[in-house]
Amino acid sequence: MNDWHDVGCLDDIPPLGARVVRSAQGDIAVFRTADNDVFALRDRCPHKGGPLSQGIVHGQRVTCPLHGWVLELASGNAVAPDIGCAKRFPVKLIGDRVLLQVGAASAGGEEQHGAAA
Amino acid sequence: MKERLVLIGNGMAGMRTVEELLKIAPDKYAITVFGSEPHGNYNRIMLSPVLAGEKTVDQIMINDLPWYAEQGITLHAGSEVVKIDRARRQVIAADGTTATYDRLLLATGSVPFILPIPGNDLPGVIGFRDIADVNTMLDTAQAGRKHAVVIGGGLLGLEAANGLMKQGMECTVVHLGDVLMERQLDPFAADLLRTTLEERGLRFLMGMQTAAILGEDRVRAVRFKDGLEIPSDLVVMAAGIRPNITLAKQSGIHCERGIVVNDTLQTYDPRIYAVGECVQHRGQVYGLVAPLWEQAKVCANHLAHYGIGRYLGSVTSTKLKVTGIDLFSAGDFNGGPDTDEIVLRDPARGVYKKLVVKENRVQGAVMYGDTVDGAWYFQLLREGTDISDFRETVLFGHAHMADAGREGHSVMAMSDDAEICGCNGVCKGTIVKAISEKKLFTVDEVRAHTKASASCGSCTGLVEQILAATVGNFDATPKEKAMCKCTEHSHDVVRKAIREEHLISLREVFDLLNWKTPNGCHSCRPALNYYLISTWPAEAQDDYQSRFINERVHANIQKDGTYSVVPRMWGGLTTPDELRAIADVADKYQIPTVKVTGGQRIDLLGVKKEDLPKVWGDLNAAGMVSGHAYGKSLRTVKTCVGSEWCRFGTQDSTGLGVKLEKMTWGSWTPHKFKMAVSGCPRNCAEATIKDFGVVCVDSGYEVHIGGNGGIKIRGTDLLCKLTTEQDVMEYCGAFMQIYREEGRYLERTAPWIERVGLSYVKSRIVEDDEGRRALYARFLESQKYAQVDPWAERASGAVDAHEFKPLAVMA
Ligand code: SRM
Numbered sequence: 045m046n047d048w049h050d051v052g053c054l055d056d057i058p059p060l061g062a063r064v065v066r067s068a069q070g071d072i073a074v075f076r077t078a079d080n081d082v083f084a085l086r087d088r089c090p091h092k093g094g095p096l097s098q099g100i101v102h103g104q105r106v107t108c109p110l111h112g113w114v115l116e117l118a119s120g121n122a123v124a125p126d127i128g129c130a131k132r133f134p135v136k137l138i139g140d141r142v143l144l145q146v147g148a149a150s151a152g153g154e155e156q157h158g159a160a161a
Numbered sequence: 162m163k164e165r166l167v168l169i170g171n172g173m174a175g176m177r178t179v180e181e182l183l184k185i186a187p188d189k190y191a192i193t194v195f196g197s198e199p200h201g202n203y204n205r206i207m208l209s210p211v212l213a214g215e216k217t218v219d220q221i222m223i224n225d226l227p228w229y230a231e232q233g234i235t236l237h238a239g240s241e242v243v244k245i246d247r248a249r250r251q252v253i254a255a256d257g258t259t260a261t262y263d264r265l266l267l268a269t270g271s272v273p274f275i276l277p278i279p280g281n282d283l284p285g286v287i288g289f290r291d292i293a294d295v296n297t298m299l300d301t302a303q304a305g306r307k308h309a310v311v312i313g314g315g316l317l318g319l320e321a322a323n324g325l326m327k328q329g330m331e332c333t334v335v336h337l338g339d340v341l342m343e344r345q346l347d348p349f350a351a352d353l354l355r356t357t358l359e360e361r362g363l364r365f366l367m368g369m370q371t372a373a374i375l376g377e378d379r380v381r382a383v384r385f386k387d388g389l390e391i392p393s394d395l396v397v398m399a400a401g402i403r404p405n406i407t408l409a410k411q412s413g414i415h416c417e418r419g420i421v422v423n424d425t426l427q428t429y430d431p432r433i434y435a436v437g438e439c440v441q442h443r444g445q446v447y448g449l450v451a452p453l454w455e456q457a458k459v460c461a462n463h464l465a466h467y468g469i470g471r472y473l474g475s476v477t478s479t480k481l482k483v484t485g486i487d488l489f490s491a492g493d494f495n496g497g498p499d500t501d502e503i504v505l506r507d508p509a510r511g512v513y514k515k516l517v518v519k520e521n522r523v524q525g526a527v528m529y530g531d532t533v534d535g536a537w538y539f540q541l542l543r544e545g546t547d548i549s550d551f552r553e554t555v556l557f558g559h560a561h562m563a564d565a566g567r568e569g570h571s572v573m574a575m576s577d578d579a580e581i582c583g584c585n586g587v588c589k590g591t592i593v594k595a596i597s598e599k600k601l602f603t604v605d606e607v608r609a610h611t612k613a614s615a616s617c618g619s620c621t622g623l624v625e626q627i628l629a630a631t632v633g634n635f636d637a638t639p640k641e642k643a644m645c646k647c648t649e650h651s652h653d654v655v656r657k658a659i660r661e662e663h664l665i666s667l668r669e670v671f672d673l674l675n676w677k678t679p680n681g682c683h684s685c686r687p688a689l690n691y692y693l694i695s696t697w698p699a700e701a702q703d704d705y706q707s708r709f710i711n712e713r714v715h716a717n718i719q720k721d722g723t724y725s726v727v728p729r730m731w732g733g734l735t736t737p738d739e740l741r742a743i744a745d746v747a748d749k750y751q752i753p754t755v756k757v758t759g760g761q762r763i764d765l766l767g768v769k770k771e772d773l774p775k776v777w778g779d780l781n782a783a784g785m786v787s788g789h790a791y792g793k794s795l796r797t798v799k800t801c802v803g804s805e806w807c808r809f810g811t812q813d814s815t816g817l818g819v820k821l822e823k824m825t826w827g828s829w830t831p832h833k834f835k836m837a838v839s840g841c842p843r844n845c846a847e848a849t850i851k852d853f854g855v856v857c858v859d860s861g862y863e864v865h866i867g868g869n870g871g872i873k874i875r876g877t878d879l880l881c882k883l884t885t886e887q888d889v890m891e892y893c894g895a896f897m898q899i900y901r902e903e904g905r906y907l908e909r910t911a912p913w914i915e916r917v918g919l920s921y922v923k924s925r926i927v928e929d930d931e932g933r934r935a936l937y938a939r940f941l942e943s944q945k946y947a948q949v950d951p952w953a954e955r956a957s958g959a960v961d962a963h964e965f966k967p968l969a970v971m972a
Pocket residue numbers: 717718719725727756757758759760761762764790796797833835850851868869870871872873909
């Protein structure tokens with residue numbers, strides 16, 4: 045279950061954008077920043093479940109499309125004053141392939157986020 | 162190694178600069194602070210409420226000692242710097258402490274002016290400047306001493322006198338002139354104030370010159386020039402302040418009245434900056450905090466080596482912080498031969514308001530008894546707004562203007578559980594609590610911490626009032642608000658740069674205007690994208706990732722992540738074929754809800770994202786295009802049946818509505834733009850609450866602008882009357898274009914018109930034929946690039962295909 049899955053190539057995700065990966069754990073949003081870092085979060089905003097994949101990506105953050113919460117892509121944590129956290133998934137780049145680990149989801153910031161450029 | 166920054170003066174201006182610097186360049190400097198007072202830094206303006214017993218010293222601390230440690234700042238509290246060795250770049254304190262600097266910041270504030278008269282050094286003679294002074298006053302009162310004399314009937318003197326009286330002392334205010342607070346009040350308001358204060362028990366000696374302070378081991382009495390003597394156990398000198406420049410002068414830094422600085426707050430020694438009351442900028446010295454906040458921002462920016470921003474001087478306003486007395490003044494309130502005065506006096510209510518006006522622009526204001534609109538007048542003053550459109554009613558206040566909805570009464574009279582922000586359900590008590598506990602100073606901070614006024618913004622005025630009443634007279638709003646936290650620049654400045662520097666991409670804007678973030682944020686990017694494509698329609702590339710999701714996928718996101726689809730129904734007209742196609746689409750894609758919208762068309766709600774291109778394809782096949790129900794763009798053109806069927810109809814309102822919609826659909830605007838055409842003054846299409854509305858009459862067409870329903874309802878203003886449909890089209894295109902070019906992003910036509918004035922719009926559209934035609938031509942030109950059906954592009958799979966498919970599906 046803890047395998048890395050090849051979910052596509054970097055260019056399938058627009059810079060400063062996101063795409064969705066459907067999984068048994070539900071939808072996962074895979075983000076790409078301007079510097080080609082990739083991050084993955086559960087596609088549900090901790091506020092009221094808004095689809096984070098549809099938000100505006102800026103710096104290393106995403107703004108939820110529904111009520112404008114801002115979340116840190118690396119940790120999934122909401123930026124103050126809001127409080128909440130979206131589950132994050134390990135994701136990494138090997139060459140231009142995007143690899144996602146779905147089994148080992150974690151909610152905290154203890155694991156390395158696996159961003160590579 | 163980090164550069165070393167040393168700050169002399171642990172007061173309001175210096176520490177504000179440090180805080181601003183920590184925000185933008187937290188790791189640049191190792192910071193050392195010297196302060197002669199043995200405290201952290203505190204909100205000096207709140208000393209008056211402390212003296213009056215309304216606050217405690219703890220409640221007015223801005224940063225306590227642990228805060229400095231947390232930030233890694235070395236603080237020498239209670240340590241006065243006595244020497245700056247500029248050659249060695251070292252400062253030396255009286256207790257022997259030294260520190261070396263790469264950059265030095267002077268913020269030594271002011272010292273009270275002590276009258277040069279015999280006895281001025283007796284114990285019991287003090288200024289009103291710091292916590293030590295307040296403690297002396299409180300101790301004197303508690304020791305049971307009865308008589309206090311305050312010399313100086315200005316802002317500080319009156320606050321001191323009021324506080325001492327509250328502490329049980331009998332207090333006399335001595336004033337050299339015969340107008341109290343003459344730097345803030347005109348004689349009429351000053352008299353009202355004096356009467357009120359006398360009723361509360363203060364005594365005044367006006368037109369009196371103090372000759373000597375008498376006493377042996379402490380003060381006993383005060384003697385005046387005319388020989389009168391009055392007993393006194395305490396004398397507070399509040400006869401003015403002087404910039405504290407002794408140290409700077411001794412160190413050879415160029416000083417005149419204050420330490421002379423340029424627009425970047427740099428002194429004549431390039432390593433040394435200065436901010437606050439100790440500086441002299443363009444010949445001015447300041448004695449209020451609002452200018453210091455602006456200085457702090459600019460100075461921090463230069464200390465961080467960003468090198469943008471200049472301080473250009475400030476206009477200030479004042480309030481007296483004596484509970485129960487509402488008093489406000491700003492600008493030039495005395496006026497002169499070339500100014501007019503608009504005055505309202507209502508002695509029974511104890512209200513006096515005066516505006517000084519020159520060529521229809523506010524130059525100054527004095528208000529007594531009712532100051533709710535102080536902030537509004539101050540804004541009119543700073544922005545130089547032309548008030549001719551509402552000159553007759555300006556003194557009745559903002560609430561009286563067409564965009565009512567502002568609370569007319571003082572917010573402080575409201576109870577703690579009164580809801581201030583309807584969008585986010587925030588009550589007054591929550592806001593007050595956040596302001597005092599988290600030490601908030603600006604509306605932005607209140608917004609970030611409480612969400613009040615973070616959504617529709619209609620309660621911003623109330624939040625400002627609560628802020629002002631809770632923290633005192635803070636007014637940190639710069640002259641023009643910055644677009645967002647990514648930049649110092651206002652919407653107008655950015656837009657001007659885009660036009661004048663011919664910027665055609667976000668990258669160019671970020672680089673040229675020194676954006677603070679690498680790629681903006683959700684707030685500035687959509688605005689910039691709009692400014693770029695509306696200014697350079699043929700050249701600027703629409704930046705897809707800078708659009709809100711609705712405009713990216715051309716449908717409205719719903720609370721469950723599905724979308725709604727609204728096809729255009731030109732002027733509200735539809736056909737059996739269109740209705741059949743809609744019904745088929747709803748069946749085929751199992752769309753749960755079909756609803757008639759408030760805008761005369763049909764909404765398909767609950768469409769799955771991946772079905773969107775197919776739904777559009779089917780609707781396109783039946784001849785329908787996107788209704789832009791999701792866009793900052795032309796929305797609907799509502800019509801009534803008009804002369805074709807209605808027995809009262811005077812013109813073909815339906816036909817004209819369709820023509821207007823065909824001309825304007827697809828255009829991007831600063832905010833959404835709605836139109837309507839009614840066939841007669843019964844106005845069944847509600848044209849008088851639209852951004853552009855037409856009411857047909859027998860002799861032609863009445864053209865109305867600047868209305869909306871929504872959060873703050875505003876009826877339209879009549880722009881003019883026209884006789885042909887072609888004229889209506891031209892005026893409509895020209896009006897949309899001027900709004901597109903000059904409205905700020907997310908500013909609808911209603912607030913825009915209130916900002917620029919109806920007369921201005923008339924001068925551009927009605928009175929300037931050539932200008933109107935040019936605007937109309939520019940509108941039509943930009944429509945060439947805009948009228949592409951976004952649905953057809955996407956239904957074909959040619960554009961943004963990735964948006965509608967998952968990246969991968971895992972087992
Ligand atoms: C669908 C519709 C309600 C309905 O079922 O009838 C609607 C739905 C929404 N309106 Fe509206 N408004 C709709 C007619 C109106 C009207 C009536 C009208 O146009 O005559 C008004 C008042 C008139 C006006 O705008 O002046 C109206 C005033 C607003 C406002 C307040 C605007 C203001 O300036 O104060 C907002 C908030 C905003 O735009 O920031 C808003 C925002 C919204 C949003 C976009 C809220 C959002 O951001 O998600 C809703 C989108 C729902 C969706 O996904 O479709 N809606 N909205 C109507 C679509 C009309 C259409 O055919 O395009």
